[in-house]
């Protein structure tokens with residue numbers, strides 16, 4: 001019997017445009033939103049891959065003209081970067097935002113939008129959940145990685161380098177107006193980033209399906225995402241030019257994004273945010289390492305839920321061949337095997353040590369994990385000693 005919560009909320013207000021040459025609609029969509037002068041936000045890697053040009057070409061022949069371009073978003077960008085880009089938005093007289101990049105770019109753009117709409121020049125004033133009062137500027141998200149799902153989520157994660165933490169901004173106002181998925185935009189992603197970002201998407205789906213706020217709608221998105229990731233992530237990592245696999249992963253990432261934007265995530269994200277904030281481990285790498293470890297931690301509380309996940313994770317043959325009482329552990333083992341395959345294909349790190357975390361930083365990471373809000377929705381409480389033992393387990 002599938003339990004249904006006695007109360008839940010669900011929303012996905014983002015218009016999705018997906019398919020070959022979908023980016024060519026960008027100017028039309030801005031026009032529909034009443035915008036005439038967008039600020040385009042991107043990063044150097046995206047520009048070097050020739051992807052900014054694809055978007056610029058999308059404005060040819062349109063009355064909508066790019067007002068300014070910011071191409072220096074750093075990975076895990078910070079409140080300082082956001083403050084500077086918001087200033088650029090105002091000085092260039094822009095009225096809307098187009099974000100072209102991975103989660104770092106999309107989240108920077110969301111945070112810039114907070115300052116563009118609310119005014120002020122210090123993002124820290126707006127940290128927290130549902131404190132934004134004014135409608136945001138028209139905003140189009142064009143993801144170039146397939147992982148964060150930020151194009152359909154209500155969250156922006158921004159680093160605070162002065163405190164070595166990652167800050168979460170969540171508000172229903174932060175949803176982009178339009179998300180554009182175009183297979184051309186992810187073809188150039190290198191194998192290791194493809195693997196890491198794909199594991200971020202898988203972590204969103206698994207945590208959304210097993211956390212306290214799960215509900216029938218977020219579950220449907222999560223299981224659809226997991227099955228696509230099972231079939232297409234190794235293919236996209238093995239052969240980056242496989243357009244079908246790239247487009248499937250873009251869809252899977254979006255599905256997982258809708259799922260966790262409503263259900264939320266859990267301990268795996270708190271641990272990944274911690275090693276990201278303290279030691280700059282890329283978000284997807286942290287999630288890949290902690291996903292099986294976090295599942296084993298939660299196992300005594302949600303084994304039945306993990307057992308159900310074996311079907312999308314491993315497919316019907318494996319599900320039917322596995323006795324019911326062994327399905328939950330088999331789900332964890334399937335994810336460990338996927339990590340090993342991605343390691344073989346792309347060098348995705350399997351331990352914190354391989355990801356460059358110094359042994360002397362483990363306690364700092366555990367402190368940061370406890371202070372991170374993601375584990376609020378985890379099915380099981382997480383205390384400092386638990387976090388430290390999970391981090392030690394992940395070390396080597």
Ligand SMILES: NC(=O)c1ccc[n+]([C@@H]2O[C@H](COP(=O)([O-])OP(=O)(O)OC[C@H]3O[C@@H](n4cnc5c(N)ncnc54)[C@H](O)[C@@H]3O)[C@@H](O)[C@H]2O)c1
Pocket residue numbers: 043044045046049051074075076077101102103104105107144145146147148149150153154155156157166185186187188189190193197200283284
């Ligand atoms: N808002 C959310 O809901 C949410 C969810 C998960 C993660 N995040 C945040 O997203 C950030 C991580 O984003 P990410 O994993 O997408 O990585 P990223 O945006 O940091 O990009 C990683 C690298 O890949 C390069 N790159 C991106 N697309 C490329 C392409 N198509 N071809 C070649 N190179 C490309 C970039 O230039 C960059 O150097 C973290 O800060 C994380 O906390 C946000």
Ligand SMILES: [Fe+2]
Pocket residue numbers: 148200204269283287
């Ligand atoms: Fe994530």
